[in-house]
Amino acid sequence: xxxxxAPLGVAVLGCGRIGTIHARNLAGRVPGARLVRVADADRxxxxxxxxxxxxxxxGDVEALLADGSVDGVVxxxxxxxxxxxxxxxxxxxxxxFCEKPVGHDLGSAVAAVDxxxxxxxxxxxxxxxxxxxxxxxAQRRIAAGELGExxxxxxxxxxxxxxxxxxxxxxxxxxxATSHDFDCIRWLLGEVVELTAFGTRAxxxxxxxxxxYEHVVIVARCADGALGTIETSRVAGYGFDCRTEIVGSRAxxxxxxxxxxxxxxxxxxxxxRELPRTFHDCFxxxxxxxxEEFVAAVRDGRRPSVEGEDGxxxxxxxxxxxxxxxxxxxxxxxxPVARRQPGRLLQHxxxxxxx
Ligand SMILES: NC(=O)c1ccc[n+]([C@@H]2O[C@H](COP(=O)([O-])OP(=O)(O)OC[C@H]3O[C@@H](n4cnc5c(N)ncnc54)[C@H](O)[C@@H]3O)[C@@H](O)[C@H]2O)c1
Numbered sequence: 001x002x003x004x005x006a007p008l009g010v011a012v013l014g015c016g017r018i019g020t021i022h023a024r025n026l027a028g029r030v031p032g033a034r035l036v037r038v039a040d041a042d043r044x045x046x047x048x049x050x051x052x053x054x055x056x057x058x059g060d061v062e063a064l065l066a067d068g069s070v071d072g073v074v075x076x077x078x079x080x081x082x083x084x085x086x087x088x089x090x091x092x093x094x095x096x097f098c099e100k101p102v103g104h105d106l107g108s109a110v111a112a113v114d115x116x117x118x119x120x121x122x123x124x125x126x127x128x129x130x131x132x133x134x135x136x137x138a139q140r141r142i143a144a145g146e147l148g149e150x151x152x153x154x155x156x157x158x159x160x161x162x163x164x165x166x167x168x169x170x171x172x173x174x175x176x177a178t179s180h181d182f183d184c185i186r187w188l189l190g191e192v193v194e195l196t197a198f199g200t201r202a203x204x205x206x207x208x209x210x211x212x213y214e215h216v217v218i219v220a221r222c223a224d225g226a227l228g229t230i231e232t233s234r235v236a237g238y239g240f241d242c243r244t245e246i247v248g249s250r251a252x253x254x255x256x257x258x259x260x261x262x263x264x265x266x267x268x269x270x271x272x273r274e275l276p277r278t279f280h281d282c283f284x285x286x287x288x289x290x291x292e293e294f295v296a297a298v299r300d301g302r303r304p305s306v307e308g309e310d311g312x313x314x315x316x317x318x319x320x321x322x323x324x325x326x327x328x329x330x331x332x333x334x335x336p337v338a339r340r341q342p343g344r345l346l347q348h349x350x351x352x353x354x355x
Contacts, residue, residue, distance in 0.1 A: 147248025
C-alpha cells in the first residue's frame with residue numbers, strides 16, 4: 001500500500017477576521033492540510049491566534065517564508081498589501097491563496113499575478129461562493145443547459161451595518177464586497193460587457209468625503225445577452241443577506257442564503273426563522289471547501305479552479321463600476337484576452353505517513 005502524502009503545510013498571514021477563520025479551518029477542518037504558522041504585522045494578533053491554535057507565530061514575513069514546513073501561504077491582510085505579498089510568496093516558490101481583491105491598484109495586481117505565473121506556483125483567490133454547495137449546484141445546472149437561454153439575473157449581498165468610520169476610509173465597497181458578485185456572475189453566466197452603476201450614501205457624511213457609497217445597484221449585461229442587477233449594501237440593518245436569481249427560457253433558479261438553517265418556529269399567527277448576522281453564518285462550509293481546493297491543486301500540481309486572472313477580472317469590473325458612479329455614464333468592457341497560468345504547476349513533494 002502506497003503511503004499517504006504528508007499533509008500540506010500552510011501558513012496564514014494576517015490574523016484578523018478572515019485570517020482567523022482560515023487558520024481555524026486549516027487547523028482542523030481541511031483534510032490533507034496542516035496549519036504550520038501564523039503571522040501578522042500586529043504581533044499581538046499573531047500571538048493570540050498562534051497560542052489558541054498551538055502553532056508558531058510572529059510578525060515577520062521573512063521568518064514565515066524561511067520556514068521549510070511552509071508549502072503554501074494564505075494571505076488575509078488588507079487589499080493594498082496583497083500584490084507585494086503575492087510577489088514575495090511566489091518569489092519564495094510557495095503556493096499562494098490570497099483573499100479578494102488582488103489589490104486596489106490594477107497595475108501592481110497584474111504584476112503579482114504575472115509573478116505567480118512566472119514562478120509556476122498556484123495563486124488561488126478567495127471567491128468562496130464558488131465552493132458553496134448551493135451555488136455549485138446552480139452552476140452545474142446552468143452549465144448543463146437546464147435553464148435554457150439565460151435572460152435575466154439579480155444578485156445581492158448586504159451587510160448588517162457599515163464598518164466604523166476608520167474602516168470606511170480604507171475600504172472600497174466595489175472591490176471588497178461587490179467583487180464576490182462580479183465573480184459569481186462571471187462564473188455562472190460569463191463575462192460582463194456593459195454596466196451602469198448607481199449609488200446612495202444617506203447615513204454618514206464620511207461616504208461623500210471619501211467618495212464611497214453605502215448602497216450600490218449595478219445594471220449589467222453579459223456577453224451572451226443576459227441583463228441583470230448586482231446590488232451591494234453596507235447597511236441592511238437586519239443581518240447579512242446573500243441571494244441570487246437566474247431567469248432562463250426553460251427554468252429559473254433561486255439561491256437564497258437568507259436563513260441560518262431551515263428550522264422555522266411557529267407560534268400563534270407568527271413564524272420565526274433565524275437570520276445570519278455575518279458572512280461566516282452564511283458561508284462557513286465554503287470557507288473550508290475553498291481551502292480543500294487549494295490543497296488539492298498543490299498536491300496534484302494543477303491550477304486551482306479560481307485563480308489570479310479571475311481576481312483581475314473582478315477588479316476590472318470594480319474599476320468600471322467606480323468610473324460609472326463618478327461619471328454617471330454607462331461603461332462598455334472589452335472581453336478579456338485569456339492569459340491563464342500554464343497547466344503544470346508547483347506540486348507538493350511530501351510523502352510519508354500522515355500525521
Ligand atoms: N472572503 C470573504 O468572505 C472575506 C471576508 C472578510 C474579509 N475578506 C478579505 O480578507 C482581507 C482581510 O480582511 P479582514 O476583514 O480579515 O481584515 P482585518 O483588518 O480584520 O485583518 C487584517 C489583519 O492583517 C494584518 N496586517 C495588515 N497588514 C499586514 C502585512 N503587511 N503583513 C502582515 N499582516 C498585516 C492586520 O494587523 C490585521 O490583523 C481583505 O482583503 C478582505 O477583503 C474576505
